[in-house]
Amino acid sequence: MIYLDNGATTSPKPGNVVNSVCALTRNLSANPGRGGHRLAMKAAELVYNARTTVSDFFSVDDPSRVVFTLNCTTALNIVIKGVLKKGDHVIISGYEHNAVLRPVEKLKERGVTYSVAEVVEGDDDKTLDNFRNCIKQNTRLVVCTHASNVFGIKLPVGRICALCHQYGILTCVDAAQSAGLLPIDLKNSSIDYLCIAGHKGLYGPMGTGALIINCDVIPDSFVEGGTGSNSYDYNQPEILPDRFESGTPNFTGIVGLMKGIEFVKSRGIENIYRKELSLVQNAYERLGSMKNVILYTGYPEFGSYVPVLSFNLADKDSESVGELLSRRFGIAVRAGLHCAPLAHKSKNTLDIGTVRVVPSAFSTQNDINALVSAIFKIK
Amino acid sequence: MDNVVQLSSATHAMRARDLLRKRGIRSEVRRVSGKKGRGVCSYSLKIYNRFDEAIEILRGNNIRIVGRDGAQ
Incomplete structure (x- = not known):
């Protein structure tokens, strides 16, 4: 089969990714961040290494700001549903995936409203004007794809996010189709939340993604449960990344994602x-x-x-x-x-x-x- | 004195260890034993040298220390 559906997930995966997933499944099927025995500690160490690999790749100093998710959709849902409250307004681009459109549509039930800013292919100034014209007094967040998953058109996210910060608006970028293809430097950008798929341009296994929180506004927790930390407390931990990582993680997938990023860096x-x-x-x-x-x-x-x-x-x-x-x-x-x-x-x-x-x-x-x-x- | 600090998660303990390593301070991540009651289900860092300096480095990097047992 000639595979040209890499926008859905990349295939084949690099050899180092496949080997890592197979070897870990065979030899290290221990739960990271839970027990204190040697295998669990080794698994926790590997997850931490993966976290630092992701934070380094996107120029983030603090690896605890990297939250592993099942996919980019989950990361986007955490931001959209965890930041927006009744009475807030959100702007999305006219090229958004259902991973953005459906959550904001759902939030209409909670009293959140949204506007769609039209993207003008080949004219970033007009695109920027369209975003500016959508801004209202109660605009809290802009969610914008880095590049269209249908037409490949790249959006001027750097300029859009800088514009939003002028107005005190939080910014969230969907980098599902761009991570691993376009450089993203969070240290020198106005992106507050970066949502990535691990299994596309980063060549990790399916079932991997991440949210990188690059600001001090931490969304509400999305799923509550066991984190292996602060277990005496009935409340979900405030600390990152534990706040968003309840339940057993996709250990082999997360380490596979690290290997995928190593592959991208090597090429x-x-x-x-x-x-x-x-x-x-x-x-x-x-x-x-x-x-x-x-x-x-x-x-x-x-x-x-x-x-x-x-x-x-x-x-x-x-x-x-x-x-x-x-x-x-x-x-x-x-x-x-x-x-x-x-x-x-x-x-x-x-x-x-x-x-x-x-x-x-x-x-x-x-x-x-x-x-x-x-x-x-x-x- | 054990020269041990208790941190809130595996991620924070490992980050703390790496920050100290960059400053030439040797430490080791361990699961907390539970002898301090609420210490169960968290991670600690056994710090082998320059303990007080290590504490300052961790505080300077916003790493929250939830418990400690060591030299002042």
């Missing part, structure tokens, strides 16, 4: 990004030259896009094309709405969805050649 973020975007550019040019292929963005320039390409065939629905690619050509892509109806609304593809192609560090030019050849035959 170099910039190298991975350039390689993947070059493949997308090649696909864009060749698919764009076919009469029946519809593309939805401008040319994916370096610095303005992440390696995500959406397209359709004029007389076919996206799910049929995805199914044909899989069944007849052994090519895995994602079709449909990609859990991001707002993004599709902006490109008028809400009814038909798109076929999405996302390469990884392991993808090759031959993979793209096979895709282009298959589309030529299907159309």
